[in-house]
Amino acid sequence: MKKQLAALALACALIPGAAMAAGKVPTSDKMMNDYNKYVVVYTSDEERIYADADTIERDPVSAGELPVIRATLYAEVYKHPLTWPDYGNYRMVDYILQYDTAVGADQLGQTIKYRILNKLEGAYTPDGKAAPLPGKFEDPADEAEDIYVALYRVSKTSY
Template sequence: MNKKLAALAMACALVPAVAMASDKPPTSDKMVNDYNKYMVVYTSPTERIYADADTIERDPASAGELPVIRATLYAEIYKSPMTWPDYGNYKMVDYILRYDTAVGADQYGSVIRYKILNKLEGAFTPDGKAAAYNGTIKEGANEAEEIYMSLYRVSKNSY
């Protein structure tokens, strides 16, 4: 009986460790090279945003309505100003920001309006280590349409 209790205690002790390991943020190299898991949903001169394919969910929507789409997004924030050694040494990324995101769209007549809600969950170095982010967090309203369209194309109904 003691062996069974010891095995159960060991299994319970390992569960948090496994959960923490799976919560580890991806590195910049991992996102660039794992096309099936990390999809580019937005790019600009200052950042590239990836969606974690395993987290994309589309909320149920009635016929004629557009669904809300949720996902974990990772924003690679590029160094500014960029230098030749940054390019030459593939050190272009300054930070990776992880967001819990919900993006939606509503149609008003012939116009569709997009809204994005981002909750910053963490800042990391390009190699996935926790970091203090000293930059400013922008709203993301300009990105909402492109992110919505990109996520809609790869999302599936979650019901």
């Protein structure tokens, strides 16, 4: 297990700036309407997390092992509290956080342990413009299992 955690940390360190290669940060409307490019991997009352389908990579593994999956994630963080004008004017998203993410899973007996490493790349307005990092934001680490399962389903093997 220590080898796998070390390999995951090394893989994250070696990932080139996917955000730079991907180009401009998408707007909230673009992510919502481009189903082929932006895949929803998690939703809650506070946020909706998309993966850029062009950046999803699954490491090859031996039979019986679970792969590390890497992707660029965008977390739309909703305003809190939401008001009627927020709904009525479709202004529910407060900001977008961009992450370079690696997520993995290890089977320990009958239990699978999920882990996620996120590198926050930046904060943006709903229309994709750079914004200062919000003072308080939550890293999606608590959603590692949900994000892993969703990314696993849409990822492709490279072998």
